[in-house]
Amino acid sequence: MKASRIYLVGLLLSFLMMSLGCSENVSPKISGTDGGTDASTDGGEKPDGAIPNLPADPFSYFLKPTDQLGFQDSPQAFQLTHDGALNTLAGELDFQLGPKRELLDQPIRTLKGGYQPVFLFHRYDRGVDYRFEAFAAPHALDPRENLVCFVRVTAVNVTNRTVETAFSATFRDRRDSTRHELKAPTWYRNRFMDAEAFDKSVVTAVEPPFVTKGTHLLMALGSSLGEAFDASAGSDPQVLWSFELEPGAEETFEFRIPYVPIERGRTAEVAKFMGLDHGETRDAVEKHWDTLLAAGTGFSIPEPKVEETSKTSLIYDLMARDIDETGKLFTQKVNEFQYDAFFPRDAAYFAYTYDLLGHHQIAEEVIEHFLLKDGGGSPTALRRIYPDDWGQS
Template identity: 35%
Template sequence: MKKHAPNLVCAVLACAPLSAHAETYLHDPRVDERTHDQNGPFNYFLTPSDALGFSDSPKAFQLTGDGAISSYWSEMTLWAGTPLKRLNSRVRTLDEGCMPIINYGSLVDGIEYRVKTFAVPAELEPQGNLLAFCRITATNPGKKSQRVALGARVFDREGAWRHPLFDKVKPMWWYDRFIDQSKWQPWKLWEATEVREDNAVFRSESNHLIQAYRPDASGWKVLTVKENVDPFEFILELEPGKSASVDFVMPFTPVSGSRTAEIKNVTTARFDDYLKRTTDYWHEKLNPVTRFEVPEQKVMDMHKSSLMYDLMARDLAEDGKTRIQTVSDVQYNEFFSRDAAFIIHTYDMLGLPKVAEECIEHVLLKDTNGKRNGLRTTHPDAWGQALWTLAAHYRMTGDKAFVERVYPLVAPHIAKLEEETAKDPWGLWPVAGPYDNERINGHYTGHSFWVLRGLKDAIEMATVIGKKDEAARFQKVRDQYEEKFLKRLKDITDKTDGYIPPGLDDPFAGMDWENASGGVYPFGVISADNPMVANTVKTVRDFAYQEGIMTYEHNAYKVRKSKEGKGVDWSQPEHT
């Protein structure tokens, strides 16, 4: 395997402790949000939703917009003040700008409350129960002692936009390692809880561990509750300038009282120990990668944290071998060919070819005997994405042996394309319904972009391993498809002043998606200097962006014609 191109490595910038990143922004509810935006870390979202997870773990906690640490089975809410009030802040920061260790704080009744929270599987084993650690630290900034009160409550998921969001994957094999579903019951508004050894809190009736707590040595008074209606409360008279904290740990999956080893994994887990191990783990994962540098810290933080979230979204399957690249372990927690193709390519670009190849294994379908027999495709546009995933990996690594290993899957994949195009009167990828993204009932422009991209990749792989005859045949298929597609594309763009619409049948149909690339990247179908590209990008930027962010609604051409007073029919909105 050849080394990665040296021009990708422009500088060295590691995820390392920086004093500016170590601070927790303290939200003061007496100050208006505009002032917070001007003075604190920028956060576009009014109610942000964050993920607390770990690489290869099957799921992640959701840190909700109202500050709950939410799992599939339950959620922990945090409280502070006298009387207790929900503890939250929409302005959250990551340790070192790139770690999945979230910090936020708020001034409540004159006391500063800071939260640090993260999630890690027991003993850092990916298939272990995922544990959410949370430390609430109270600080008295005043000149006299004050009463401090904080709390935590584990109960059912409550409120809007909760985990699971669009969740189709429920790894029962993983849950069943910890929970006894024959005894676990739906949450009741009023039910008994009890504190057992090592401050472990159980639901009494179902006999499952739901949380554990550990106050520091500051002299906290603990007010437990026998009925799970109010939070467990911790109170203290705190001297001026002093701080005190309480640690909480919540398992993603509640643990049956009969599973003593799993209970011990929760009750013996210590915040500081796991915080160090988690930090060390992510330093090891994030620091060796290919790096670049620009003179803007936010961009550098985004570079590292984006890689971190991609790795967090990678799941280890039940077999303990297969790595599945999902979109997120909270939202869209499943494999999508399109998203995985780009994420896997990102791993290669950042100098992680082994990680990329581990994820590619899931793209390769296998029979019951483990023999490769096809390429995994989740949607119509995935036909080309699967081939691009393979060829892009070769281009980054130069690994000819990899091509030789996967190439037997290419010709049958081309045969599937020919079967599909034979069904269509235009000879293109057939009409698809509004399944996702562009949401049209017609010929998706992006489908043809991906077909042409995939055929180009098939030609390259055939050429690499000396299959000249097959490369020539694939080239003929591509030339014929390109001719048919470009004719239809010209017909539709003649009606739109050069704007490439989401579909080839109706210029008003659908939402802008892969058409917005102008067919340039990664497709290579249309050259960047083609007037269609400039017209498409300009139309999209002028009519589909709001506040600098791409919208997901009617396509830009339809919006443009409406604003020009052309009498556009809005009776059938594309997205509901």
């Protein structure tokens, strides 16, 4: 028995040492270079004059991580894929970098402040560091409004010479099985689009600032370069900016993507969408979460990462709650891509956590979903999610 214990301890230590070794061997792409001819081998100045020490990204053990970009109680969320694409109800938005128009392909992301659901990531390509900021929010932070994803890309020349480069974005069908087949509740979808007309549409167009499919808006775009871009329609509409950057100079590109494509004839919805500003909405989102966190139970320990994980876990759980059409019923989920409902036993864990953290009203809302009541409003039974739930209700 003693020998077995020693063996197990040794095995665990070996795995730990392997992990530590892996974390030291960060790939060129993760450390800020593109792994091509621009990277130096002696630790000195790169042949192209690039600053050699771009900030390194944290190490990740996940091969193909997925992140969700959503907001508290919104019925759905965008999927940020492992290779940097944005998966929506209507398809996906891919980004291509540099003169060779290589896919973004960046699985390493961080959160603003360590916990806010504002995703930060970058990719270096031939003298230019492309810095991404992405988050999602509905108009007026009302979860029954159309969820909108905001993406801002800043291309910065980090060399001491002039660089000619390019940046493009393509809206296309989902690339492969790593993309979830995203859906939307019927009431939510029908508020913003004509699903039958959209499905029949085959014609896409780039009409600045819009990219459209038939009579529906797929996204809006803007840039510090104005409308100086090339555009192509067809089945996969694309916009391409080719530009020159002086040393230290930068250009900015912004995208707004509605989760549900917006029918152009619904002028009120179009006006809401176009009235959204990237910076103002991001600030409102951060204030929303900070206010909610401050209203609950707080704790402090001498380990910032643990505190940040606690905050972002609560935020993630609230992003996985779905509001109904009435605004009075909430369904707790594990995320916005899988398991559209829980058994009462499982949801009780979430309710207990919310209650423990001081968010008593939220905990009550989670439980309310499972209570069947009589005409007088008194609970009589628990809602059965599935007939074969093996006693989990």
